[in-house]
Amino acid sequence: MGALVRRAVLPLAVTAALALTAQPAVAAPTNPAAGPDAPAATVPSDPPTESDRVIVKFRDTAAPEAAKEKVVDTAAQQALGDSKTPEVEEHVKQTTTQADVIKLDRELDESEQKDLVREIEANPAVEYAEADRLASVSWVPNDTYTQFQWSLLPQQGGVNFPAAWDMSRGNGQTIAVLDTGITPHGDLDSKVVPGRDFINDTNLSRDYDLRDANPRDEGDWSAPGECSAGARNSSWHGTHVAGLAAGVTHNGAGISGAAPGAKILPVRVLGKCTNGWVSDIADGISWSAGAPVAGQSANRNPAAVINLSLNYPGQCGTTMQNAINTAVSRKVPVVVAAGNSSVNAGGTAPANCANTIVVGASDTTGYTAGYSNTGAVVDILAPGGTAANPMLSTFNSGTTVPGAPTYGNLYGTSMATPLVSGTVALMKQRDPGLTPARIEQLLTSTASGPLGSLNLDPAAAVRAVTPRTTVQASYTAAGGIGSKWHATGGAAKWGNPVMNEANAANGGRYQEFVKNGRKTTIYWSRSTGAYVVENPTAIGSRFISAGRERGYGYPSSDERRVPGGAYQLFRNGSSLTKVLWTPATGPHAVKETGGIGGAWKRAGFERGWGWPVTDEYRSGGEVLQRFSNGVTAHWTPQRGVWTTR
Structure with missing residues (x-):
């Protein structure tokens, strides 16, 4: 659990209802409207997949x-x-x-x-x-400003996102950014799915209405004395965080996001003075995870991960904890900023909430940035930048209300957090079923760096996730194979089809099914009908290693469990082979239509000679096979079958 937060600029606000306001986890901006003034060098294109x-x-x-x-x-x-x-x-x-x-x-x-x-x-x-396959250097986006995003490039003091991108881009995942909202931007617009404005206070909303379907950032500026002694420009904090998490990537312009293939779900919870009520943020968390929220339309794009680059002082309350627990119960991790006050994050919420992944900020050397909160609740460090080396991302030129899209620099634990959220999206592409607890464990167990196992290593974290086989709903099972699939348990037992029915040897057909990573193949031939081969079992593995249907032939029974072991029958023309298995003997084949196999049957199958402990083999002009009851069967064309003990 844990998250990174930034230094609070404003004092804690307390109303008569004792509701708290939250602030973004961002340190002071460094010339936020100024983007880099030189294009990136040419980068190689992806190697071909053919x-x-x-x-x-x-x-x-x-x-x-x-x-x-x-x-x-x-x-x-x-x-x-x-x-x-x-x-x-x-x-x-x-x-x-x-x-x-x-x-x-x-x-x-x-x-x-x-x-x-x-x-x-x-x-x-x-x-x-x-x-x-042809190989190339690790995938590096061709965006104009990628070379200025030091945090994504290990050779510049960042972490190894290019190596992570070789394994995953976060395709199919959605990152919820609960923040000040979002402004139109060419490096964001195509990635944004319908979000929501959860600010339920017209004193904060700046759009002078309550909750609605428009998460546009109206500007969090303030006049002198309104939020602080001096005037404050709008931070465009949510726009900046969204770009770091999943900005449009490899389009030849702008910046690169940590999860190039992920979508962005903007949820506006911070308004004027960059403040937001905890009660609104909590509802935004639940809604982002796909849970129903009273009075709000259903979220049709539930998040795969929730990013909270915000904090408020004090302990985690029941309202916030319940919302986080709701998200986690739906397998949606909540990644939060540790804060920027150079104090123990254990005194800052939601970093001190349970079931969170807490992110602190590191500088270009990998050490904790001077402003970052620390302590036992911090799970991981990610690049957050400093005044000398800030973080470049999407921005807006307006000083108060939105102006033109641009790029700008900020630094803080707010900037570190979306890099971790992006990494989570990369991990969940490989296995969407990962639980938040497992994600946290993988992030921390793969971390490295000068402080030991603390610095984010996105490539190692992604590599540690075993890819789950993708099941395509467009595949259907029909005919004899489909009938067998349905009759023996269907998707509940074997999983869904992962391919269309295809040709097998000698005029037969086959189709593969997967459940929880376990593959099953159903074969059909005109002479045998349809039967199941359980690929991962010892018998299934032996069938595969023997050449599948071109070896033993087509299955003429399903795998059958019997006292002491299991067996399955296969037919290849007029030849019938039985593959038998016990824990002691392993899988071996008896050719029931052969000389030795026929004698074994007449002797009482495994109740007579026992289970086969070898396949048939040749020695000294004889064909031999050994069985578990001490019998060795011999065969020659001249003599036929005899046994020794």
């Missing part, structure tokens, strides 16, 4: 090249079909580990590469296969 090469490690590395190429040709035929089957063009080389690099006569897209690799690896002669 490839016409495949790397294959054969178990017999000395096999003839023609035989190896035949394996790839056959796999291509099975995986991609007659109309678009690539052919082997040349054997390029053998790597230092004796894997073969084979070039095809056309490039394959990523989906085709996966299909081809799967088919190649199904061949028992293959140890592994993978696409050979």
Whole structure:
């Protein structure tokens, strides 16, 4: 839990109802209307995703090249079909580990590469296969001002976002920015989803109305004596924070956001004097997470993460804690600023609220910035800038009411917080089901830096998330496979289809399903009908390593659990194979239509000779197989089957 906050500029406001006002976690701006005056250097473009090469490690590395190429040709035929089957063009080389690099006569897209690799690896002669891909330097956006965003670039004293972007861009995620609202900006507009104004006080709202669907920042300026002794210009704080979190990226202009693929949900909770009531902020948190709020229309774009670059002195109250708990119960992490008063953040809310991820600010050396609050509630440090090295982001030229869009510099824990929120969005693209507690644990366990395990490492945090298989709702299961899927439990048992039904060997069909990362394949052939192969089980793994339907044939039963183990039947033409498994013996196949398998059946199956402890193997001109009850079966064409013990 925890968050970073900035130094409070105004004293605590207390009303007759004892409601508190919150302030943004931002230190004094440094020439906020001034953007950089030089363009960034040219950066390389993304490497292509297509490839016409495949790397294959054969178990017999000395096999003839023609035989190896035949394996790839056959796999291509099975995986991609007659109309678009690539052919082997040349054997390029053998790597230092004796894997073969084979070039095809056309490039394959990523989906085709996966299909081809799967088919190649199904061949028992293959140890592994993978696409050979062109690489480039880590993805760096081509935005004009990216080179001035030191916080995103480790070589400039920031953290390694480019390496994180190679794994995730935050696609499909939404970051709620609860702040002063947002102003129109070319580096924001296309990323913004419908937000809301939650300010329920016309003395603060500046638009002279109450809550509505317009989260536009009306300006938080103040006249002399209104909020402080002197006049204050508008901070455009929410616009700046939104750009740091998820500004439009790789469009050849402006700045880059921490989560380039994420959307922005603007929720206006701070108004005049940059103040906002805790009761309004709490409702904004609940609404952002998709929870119902009385009198407000439903949020059709619930956030994946909530950013609170704000704070107020004192302890976390029940109202704020309940709102945070509501978000967390919906698996929406709440990332908050530690504050900028150079004190223990344990005395500042919402940094001291439970179930939060608290962010402190670091400078270009990775050490805690002088203004940042510290203490045990701070979970992680992220670049927040200093007066000498502030943070560049989207801004507005207006001194009071909104003017033209521009870029400006601010620094504070307010600026550090959206970098962490952006990192969370990158993590949740890889696994949208991550809980807030797990996200906090991954952020802190992957942190590093000069202060030990405290500095944000976005690349390490993203890498630590195991990607969850994406299920596309457009896939459907029909026909014999669909009937089998529905009859045996459907999505509740096997998950949803992750591909359309496709051709298998010898005129059959197959379709894959995934539930909680566990893959199941349902096969159908005219002679067997449809049956399930549970890929992760020992029997399923043995079926795959034996060549799938081209090895044992099509399943003619589902996997069946019996006392002591399990078995499954497979048919390949007139041949029937039973794969049996126990914890002690592992998975092994008995060829029931063969000589040894037939004798094993006549002897009483596993109740007679026992479970197979080997597959059939040759030795001294004989075919042999050993069984768990001490029986070794022998076979020759001349003698038939006999046993020894």
